[in-house]
Amino acid sequence: MTAVIAILVDSYRELIAKKLFWFVLAISLLIVVSFGSIGFNDKGVSVGYGIYTIENEVLKEGSPLIKPFMDFAFASVIVTMWLAWGAIILALISTAEVFPNFLAGGAIDLVLSKPVRRTTVFFSKYLGSLLFVLMQVGIFCVGVLLVMRWRVGEWRWAILLAIPVLVLVFSYLYSIMVLFNILTRSTLPSLVLTLFAWLSLFTLHTTDGILLTQFRIRAEVDRDAYAKRIDWYEQRIEQAAQEGDNDAVNRYRIRLDSDEASLAEAQRRVDKWTPISQAANLATLLLPKTSSTTNIVQRQLQSSGGMNASSLMDALRGDKPEPPPPAEIYENDSKMEMYQRRDREIMRRAEEYENSRPAWMIIGTSLLFEGAVLAVACFIFVRRDN
Amino acid sequence: MNTTAASESSKGWCIDLHDVSKTYRGKIRALQGITMQVAPGEVFGLLGPNGAGKSTLVKIMMTVIRPTKAEGRILGQPVGSKDALRRVGYLPEHHRFPSYLTGEQALHFYGALSGVGRRDRKRRAGALLERVGMNDWRKTKIASYSKGMMQRVGLAQALMNDPALVVLDEPTDGVDPVGRKEIRDLLAQLRAEGRTVFLNSHLLSEVEMVCNRVAILLQGRVVMQGTIEELTRDSRRFEIEYAGPEIDWLAECEGAKSRATADGARHVISLPGKDAQAAQPIIDRLRANQAVIHRCQMCVESLEDLFIRSVRDPATGRSYLPGAARNGGRS
Ligand SMILES: Nc1ncnc2c1ncn2[C@@H]1O[C@H](COP(=O)(O)OP(=O)(O)O)[C@@H](O)[C@H]1O
Numbered sequence: 130m131t132a133v134i135a136i137l138v139d140s141y142r143e144l145i146a147k148k149l150f151w152f153v154l155a156i157s158l159l160i161v162v163s164f165g166s167i168g169f170n171d172k173g174v175s176v177g178y179g180i181y182t183i184e185n186e187v188l189k190e191g192s193p194l195i196k197p198f199m200d201f202a203f204a205s206v207i208v209t210m211w212l213a214w215g216a217i218i219l220a221l222i223s224t225a226e227v228f229p230n231f232l233a234g235g236a237i238d239l240v241l242s243k244p245v246r247r248t249t250v251f252f253s254k255y256l257g258s259l260l261f262v263l264m265q266v267g268i269f270c271v272g273v274l275l276v277m278r279w280r281v282g283e284w285r286w287a288i289l290l291a292i293p294v295l296v297l298v299f300s301y302l303y304s305i306m307v308l309f310n311i312l313t314r315s316t317l318p319s320l321v322l323t324l325f326a327w328l329s330l331f332t333l334h335t336t337d338g339i340l341l342t343q344f345r346i347r348a349e350v351d352r353d354a355y356a357k358r359i360d361w362y363e364q365r366i367e368q369a370a371q372e373g374d375n376d377a378v379n380r381y382r383i384r385l386d387s388d389e390a391s392l393a394e395a396q397r398r399v400d401k402w403t404p405i406s407q408a409a410n411l412a413t414l415l416l417p418k419t420s421s422t423t424n425i426v427q428r429q430l431q432s433s434g435g436m437n438a439s440s441l442m443d444a445l446r447g448d449k450p451e452p453p454p455p456a457e458i459y460e461n462d463s464k465m466e467m468y469q470r471r472d473r474e475i476m477r478r479a480e481e482y483e484n485s486r487p488a489w490m491i492i493g494t495s496l497l498f499e500g501a502v503l504a505v506a507c508f509i510f511v512r513r514d515n
Numbered sequence: 516m517n518t519t520a521a522s523e524s525s526k527g528w529c530i531d532l533h534d535v536s537k538t539y540r541g542k543i544r545a546l547q548g549i550t551m552q553v554a555p556g557e558v559f560g561l562l563g564p565n566g567a568g569k570s571t572l573v574k575i576m577m578t579v580i581r582p583t584k585a586e587g588r589i590l591g592q593p594v595g596s597k598d599a600l601r602r603v604g605y606l607p608e609h610h611r612f613p614s615y616l617t618g619e620q621a622l623h624f625y626g627a628l629s630g631v632g633r634r635d636r637k638r639r640a641g642a643l644l645e646r647v648g649m650n651d652w653r654k655t656k657i658a659s660y661s662k663g664m665m666q667r668v669g670l671a672q673a674l675m676n677d678p679a680l681v682v683l684d685e686p687t688d689g690v691d692p693v694g695r696k697e698i699r700d701l702l703a704q705l706r707a708e709g710r711t712v713f714l715n716s717h718l719l720s721e722v723e724m725v726c727n728r729v730a731i732l733l734q735g736r737v738v739m740q741g742t743i744e745e746l747t748r749d750s751r752r753f754e755i756e757y758a759g760p761e762i763d764w765l766a767e768c769e770g771a772k773s774r775a776t777a778d779g780a781r782h783v784i785s786l787p788g789k790d791a792q793a794a795q796p797i798i799d800r801l802r803a804n805q806a807v808i809h810r811c812q813m814c815v816e817s818l819e820d821l822f823i824r825s826v827r828d829p830a831t832g833r834s835y836l837p838g839a840a841r842n843g844g845r846s
Pocket residue numbers: 514515539540541543544545563564565566567568569570571572838839840
């Protein structure tokens with residue numbers, strides 16, 4: 130235990146001795162200060178601590194939308210853009226040389242000669258590097274928590290969830306870097322390879338997402354929409370036939386026929402894309418899921434009294450949150466309205482799908498991957514012999 | 516050798532190695548069956564040219580690398596076990612401390628890795644930095660230390676766990692002459708404190724000054740081992756240097772040899788053994804022949820002479836090339 134603590138303390142000293150650490154902290158504080166500058170008065174949103182006011186009908190002092198708006202600004206803008214990308218890249222750069230320096234000739238010999246097991250040394254050093262993100266995100270989130278208390282008037286404890294979540298996301302990537310560190314024993318190649326691996330993961334998950342939403346879900350939405358319309362036309366035809374309105378019967382029948390062809394076509398697309406999407410999903414199943422893990426923060430904020438992004442956007446635009454009733458659309462056969470409805474439905478189902486995957490599964494499968502990578506790295510470290 | 520016999524014979528030795536071999540990747544046979552004993556409380560010097568395998572042997576003892584084959588014990592524990600290391604202090608060659616630490620923090624860090632509790636670390640770090648003359652630099656980052664200062668802090672580090680055995684790999688490397696003297700004094704103090712010191716060095720005069728016993732390593736084999744006295748015993752002789760013609764009755768004196776000095780002006784007679792009595796009749800006869808005696812002296816081979824002699828290939832008369840044996844090396 131003494132040894133583990135010593136290695137952690139040593140890591141802490143190593144990290145704060147880096148200029149980059151203070152640079153990242155400075156950016157974080159700047160962002161917290163900017164975030165805190167967003168206020169609400171009786172005319173709308175004030176920015177720059179009251180210097181300028183953006184007039185808004187809906188979003189102003191006392192509006193119930195303030196909380197979801199600030200949640201959104203934090204979870205969708207700050208977390209995804211700063212913490213999950215900028216801060217993590219800077220953290221990877223800062224920690225890229227930790228293991229190479231530690232393994233360098235003349236440095237590692239003394240450590241290996243101590244009465245501490247090599248696995249203990251390895252994992253302590255690994256955990257030590259996670260301190261970088263823990264400290265950075267910790268300080269940042271406490272800052273945001275205070276801003277929220279001030280601007281929203283509520284302690285949004287769910288914000289603190291970003292701390293473990295971002296440490297997790299970083300740890301997926303850092304484990305990959307440590308493996309490269311141990312294989313190459315150098316800093317820059319490891320960093321480049323890690324960023325490349327991250328990009329590859331991102332591409333894979335994006336492809337998986339596009340296959341799911343733009344092909345599979347889109348086909349399903351089309352199919353369901355045509356099926357509904359066909360139902361509606363059938364009712365109409367029956368009704369018109371009863372009323373003896375042959376014109377109407379014919380008009381509806383033409384539409385019905387065309388819709389039946391479209392339904393068959395949509396069903397073919399569903400049959401084609403479902404297995405492909407499932408295969409892509411399976412392929413990414415055991416890979417670390419950085420974006421989905423980051424998303425957990427947003428999910429948690431939503432489920433603790435927030436609003437999802439699309440409803441917030443609707444509310445802010447002042448749009449009618451309710452789309453026009455289907456009958457109207459079907460009757461007018463307005464393509465415009467139909468596409469809008471379709472895109473909204475795709476987004477809703479994609480969101481529903483994402484939220485249907487439990488957090489423990491996203492984290493669990495990612496950790497499984499991380500564990501395997503670390504096991505390989507640790508094995509090589511323990512076996513090292515010169 | 517069966518294990519009971521091995522542990523039986525280990526009793527009493529601080530380091531007791533049998534048949535330690537190491538072949539690096541690429542078939543570099545750095546060690547080829549080392550057998551070596553170090554008694555408790557002595558300062559033991561391991562000598563050898565560059566690449567002889569000294570550091571390799573030390574790294575095996577310190578579990579930094581794995582031996583290809585090894586039997587033996589260190590402080591009663593089998594080689595390779597971490598347990599004994601609690602009571603061993605180690606200064607690796609070319610060691611580098613993390614530059615972001617101060618001297619004091621480095622001592623704390625390595626002390627903690629050795630399992631020393633916080634209070635002991637605090638007490639010892641101060642005392643040891645004082646002892647190696649680095650007290651004024653305790654709060655300074657190691658990044659600004661010179662090589663010699665690093666070496667001093669390294670030595671202090673090796674003593675943080677109050678070790679029974681101190682293993683030093685080239686401790687005077689990069690240290691100025693004054694610092695070297697201080698390190699030698701420190702080694703003497705360590706011996707006086709009852710610690711065993713295992714010293715790797717290629718600086719022979721240094722080793723000669725502090726070591727009780729030495730082993731000479733050459734291409735991964737021990738070529739000589741013993742006290743300096745034992746190793747140089749055969750080279751002991753009595754020398755008489757005189758001005759005058761070469762004498763013709765030397766054959767009457769058993770073992771005596773004569774040679775001219777480099778400038779040819781004088782001659783030197785040398786008699787084997789350390790008995791000055793045997794030289795007296797020769798001196799008498801030289802004096803009777805009006806020879807002028809310039810010097811009468813007991814002579815003994817220095818460690819350097821011994822070393823040079825042992826690293827020379829008897830067949831060719833040339834020194835062995837540095838480095839480990841390749842493809843079997845000398846047989
Ligand atoms: N990691 C290594 N891989 C391969 N060969 C090595 C390694 N370390 C040392 N050697 C070789 O082993 C031999 C002994 O090296 P070393 O123990 O460092 O010698 P010394 O300390 O006596 O100068 C040398 O020939 C060296 O080149």
